[in-house]
Amino acid sequence: MVRLGPLAAARRLLPAGPAGGWRSLSRSWPLRPPGPVGDRGLLSRQARAAAGSAGGGRAPPLKTPKGTRDHPPAHVALRDRLLAAVVACFKRHGAAAIDTPVLELQVPFARYLAMNKITNMKRYHVAKVYRRDNPATTRGRYREFYQCDFDIAGQFDPMIPDAECLKIVHEILSDLQLGDFLIKVNDRRILNGVFAVCGIPESKFITTCSTVDKLDKMPWEDVKSEMVGEKGLSPEAADRIGEYVQLHGGLDLIERLLQDAKLSQNKLAKEGLGDMKLLFEYLTLFGIAGEISFDLSLARGLDYYTGVIFEAVLLQQENEHVEEPVSVGSVAGGGRYDGLVGMFDPKGRKVPCVGVSIGIERIFSILEQRVEASGEKVRTTETQVLVATPQKHLLAARLKLISELWGAGIKAEMLYKKDPKLLKQLQYCEDTGIPLAAIVGEQELTDGVVKLRDVATREEVDIPREKLIDEIRRRLEP
Amino acid sequence: MVRLGPLAAARRLLPAGPAGGWRSLSRSWPLRPPGPVGDRGLLSRQARAAAGSAGGGRAPPLKTPKGTRDHPPAHVALRDRLLAAVVACFKRHGAAAIDTPVLELQVPFARYLAMNKITNMKRYHVAKVYRRDNPATTRGRYREFYQCDFDIAGQFDPMIPDAECLKIVHEILSDLQLGDFLIKVNDRRILNGVFAVCGIPESKFITTCSTVDKLDKMPWEDVKSEMVGEKGLSPEAADRIGEYVQLHGGLDLIERLLQDAKLSQNKLAKEGLGDMKLLFEYLTLFGIAGEISFDLSLARGLDYYTGVIFEAVLLQQENEHVEEPVSVGSVAGGGRYDGLVGMFDPKGRKVPCVGVSIGIERIFSILEQRVEASGEKVRTTETQVLVATPQKHLLAARLKLISELWGAGIKAEMLYKKDPKLLKQLQYCEDTGIPLAAIVGEQELTDGVVKLRDVATREEVDIPREKLIDEIRRRLEP
Numbered sequence: 044m045v046r047l048g049p050l051a052a053a054r055r056l057l058p059a060g061p062a063g064g065w066r067s068l069s070r071s072w073p074l075r076p077p078g079p080v081g082d083r084g085l086l087s088r089q090a091r092a093a094a095g096s097a098g099g100g101r102a103p104p105l106k107t108p109k110g111t112r113d114h115p116p117a118h119v120a121l122r123d124r125l126l127a128a129v130v131a132c133f134k135r136h137g138a139a140a141i142d143t144p145v146l147e148l149q150v151p152f153a154r155y156l157a158m159n160k161i162t163n164m165k166r167y168h169v170a171k172v173y174r175r176d177n178p179a180t181t182r183g184r185y186r187e188f189y190q191c192d193f194d195i196a197g198q199f200d201p202m203i204p205d206a207e208c209l210k211i212v213h214e215i216l217s218d219l220q221l222g223d224f225l226i227k228v229n230d231r232r233i234l235n236g237v238f239a240v241c242g243i244p245e246s247k248f249i250t251t252c253s254t255v256d257k258l259d260k261m262p263w264e265d266v267k268s269e270m271v272g273e274k275g276l277s278p279e280a281a282d283r284i285g286e287y288v289q290l291h292g293g294l295d296l297i298e299r300l301l302q303d304a305k306l307s308q309n310k311l312a313k314e315g316l317g318d319m320k321l322l323f324e325y326l327t328l329f330g331i332a333g334e335i336s337f338d339l340s341l342a343r344g345l346d347y348y349t350g351v352i353f354e355a356v357l358l359q360q361e362n363e364h365v366e367e368p369v370s371v372g373s374v375a376g377g378g379r380y381d382g383l384v385g386m387f388d389p390k391g392r393k394v395p396c397v398g399v400s401i402g403i404e405r406i407f408s409i410l411e412q413r414v415e416a417s418g419e420k421v422r423t424t425e426t427q428v429l430v431a432t433p434q435k436h437l438l439a440a441r442l443k444l445i446s447e448l449w450g451a452g453i454k455a456e457m458l459y460k461k462d463p464k465l466l467k468q469l470q471y472c473e474d475t476g477i478p479l480a481a482i483v484g485e486q487e488l489t490d491g492v493v494k495l496r497d498v499a500t501r502e503e504v505d506i507p508r509e510k511l512i513d514e515i516r517r518r519l520e521p
Numbered sequence: 522m523v524r525l526g527p528l529a530a531a532r533r534l535l536p537a538g539p540a541g542g543w544r545s546l547s548r549s550w551p552l553r554p555p556g557p558v559g560d561r562g563l564l565s566r567q568a569r570a571a572a573g574s575a576g577g578g579r580a581p582p583l584k585t586p587k588g589t590r591d592h593p594p595a596h597v598a599l600r601d602r603l604l605a606a607v608v609a610c611f612k613r614h615g616a617a618a619i620d621t622p623v624l625e626l627q628v629p630f631a632r633y634l635a636m637n638k639i640t641n642m643k644r645y646h647v648a649k650v651y652r653r654d655n656p657a658t659t660r661g662r663y664r665e666f667y668q669c670d671f672d673i674a675g676q677f678d679p680m681i682p683d684a685e686c687l688k689i690v691h692e693i694l695s696d697l698q699l700g701d702f703l704i705k706v707n708d709r710r711i712l713n714g715v716f717a718v719c720g721i722p723e724s725k726f727i728t729t730c731s732t733v734d735k736l737d738k739m740p741w742e743d744v745k746s747e748m749v750g751e752k753g754l755s756p757e758a759a760d761r762i763g764e765y766v767q768l769h770g771g772l773d774l775i776e777r778l779l780q781d782a783k784l785s786q787n788k789l790a791k792e793g794l795g796d797m798k799l800l801f802e803y804l805t806l807f808g809i810a811g812e813i814s815f816d817l818s819l820a821r822g823l824d825y826y827t828g829v830i831f832e833a834v835l836l837q838q839e840n841e842h843v844e845e846p847v848s849v850g851s852v853a854g855g856g857r858y859d860g861l862v863g864m865f866d867p868k869g870r871k872v873p874c875v876g877v878s879i880g881i882e883r884i885f886s887i888l889e890q891r892v893e894a895s896g897e898k899v900r901t902t903e904t905q906v907l908v909a910t911p912q913k914h915l916l917a918a919r920l921k922l923i924s925e926l927w928g929a930g931i932k933a934e935m936l937y938k939k940d941p942k943l944l945k946q947l948q949y950c951e952d953t954g955i956p957l958a959a960i961v962g963e964q965e966l967t968d969g970v971v972k973l974r975d976v977a978t979r980e981e982v983d984i985p986r987e988k989l990i991d992e993i994r995r996r997l998e999p
Contacts, residue, residue: 105632105635108622111622113619113620113621113622113636113637114620114621115637116619119617119619119620120618122620123618134903135933136927137903137932137933137934139597139598140598140901141592141597142591144586144589144590144665146589154583157583159591159593187622187624195937199938203937203939206920210927324917325920328917328920328921329920389583424612425615426615439802439806442803452613453613454612454615455613455614456615456643459677459678459682459685460677460678461678461681
């Protein structure tokens, strides 16, 4: 039912601002209003303001807040299918679900682990999150969107949880049949090692990372000139970096770098390469190494990453004559962050973590475009049977029958008319994709049967009333 | 993975306040950070503040914002079961799902209908909502909570959608096996008629409503003195109201009031009573009239209700010697609001609506207490098989086998240790409720079998590798 907008409630919870109020309760909790100065008072003001406009005053702004949008039934139906596939994968891997307040004082998962002194947890979290952003809503970027996170926290043997995170990305992207994809992997320790052996001072590691990260969108020459011009690296140092970060491959590349005269002398890089080798062994056992690329240009800017980092990109489908597949956008990413929980723990106790976020909104955009292009009609309801009558004065018969269907767990609808025309009822089935119509007319009532109609074939069969439920279930079997 | 708290993002979307920032993205969207002044910059500040505390500085506040809480896996597992039952019922009745922004400029559903010029829709909406409230968190009241709404919008024949809303409440409360319940029904037009024939001026209808609404918690004498003392009604008028609002019953009471000398002269009351009669006829056809009480004390304060109003209460279970069952709390409520959408439509076009909210949080509290009292352990994961090894150096065998199980859609876990002890692995099954262990040792690898162990009975059988999936599926059949 009605969710009130700008409740005083919300304004206290969060100070009022230009973006307006918050969706909140009305008839729900408290089911009875708190009194004359409670919700009701506020609704009245709201309603009066709106009512005033209907009478010729200022119209209330009929829009959603900047950077947000409504999700009509076709959206939600598709999104729910997507979320269900993602959650099914997380559950298949034994994750438990947690939920933390949308409004946070701290970094949620790190805060959650530190506050509850949890040192060991495999969990997922699917929820709406918020960001500032000058919303480029045309490109599918909104201020309110879903985030799907999976994380493994705990002290374990190297690269086993990390490999599982990559397996999860692989499973989800395969399940969703999004087409070819590539998962790029790198390690913060390898990147730092590369920067160190190229003579970059440690203070410039992070900023150099963010420039390296642009190599998938810019040619090396542009990246180099940003390094030299904006970041203050020497051209020689930039060239030395360039020799490494343009490399990508698999186990062979890892082996080569382990033999690299300079890198093999760097402790961090050696550690990182050793673990990368282990990771590829595990990915091979999982049968997914073919879709994974060890890519030294992958940097991912967030500076809390401490080990493996990864990102999944969809590959261009249409033009098959390109030499190398072109990325059409990241759809998942993550990495290892062993230091973050310790930063939030009062005693600095560390909890190593590795995790992944699935870019559900971008995947949604892709699937939505595909559905639109195909002209396929997404059903927004799951109704299986319409209960219909061919004559007047049969509302009672419809109410009785539909009640029996609901009682048997069958998804059923009827038109909210006392005496609807049969044609209208059948049209409703076609419009909304209801596969069966259960028709009770005077003759059927006399005969103790129900006419079951297959909406697609228009075939009708009389079914004895007591066998109707079984027959409907039989017809609905996949 | 990590959700950042006080992002600049959130602070722009909503002005910063004492409650802090917003959970938001980190590794997700943009999967690459927007640059050195983006998320990363903010994280660094956050991380530095926290890291400082670990080094002896001020500790970051390890708590959730006032009136909110974390939901650990046992909570979420129970809540998801509840929400699934509610959503299943909404879908069974043919509703489509919509989603509107949490942050709203207007009353969401009315705004949604008016903005999209929708005159006809059956929809549900399950989402988190927010309220101000001096949080009495001990009584299960929080500022962040779930709301489950079902509404039917459109111009239809009288009381058919209204009856379906009551049927939905009945189905949900029955499905959840919460014990005995009662659904109270009244109609705003009847209440207004009562007030009118008792000589109350129209300006006092709303405030009188809110006093009448207290009759379920206060004796009539106290309600009367509030009417007279605080609301300024004459004692005689209050007494006249008292004669009506203490009545409750079924069709018989409706018939009696239709014959009432005063009420039958009031146009609104007559309309309301006529529709109430129709409603009870439909409820009888649905087979649920026994749990519905026409109760003239039910008022529900929100002043946008225009017709039928209702509220479901759970009845006390323990003490069966009480003469009349005592309510232990409202768990659902709603009603008809035919004027609200028109108030938000620039041209004042009306869309009649009736809807219901399920009080999922109160139901959750009740079920949670029941689970706690029973000592029943709620499983927080759905893992079906633990892949285990009895000897060292068999990590590769586990990785290969678990990958096969995941590929077949089986929910499987393994410990993230290279060489875990078998006892530890079996203990993990018992601790987390995993029913099966698939054990591969050296002998099993040689023989091409897997030892399948029933964790409860400790029975073990060697299964040929190629028959393992089928055997696991067979064992997991309900």
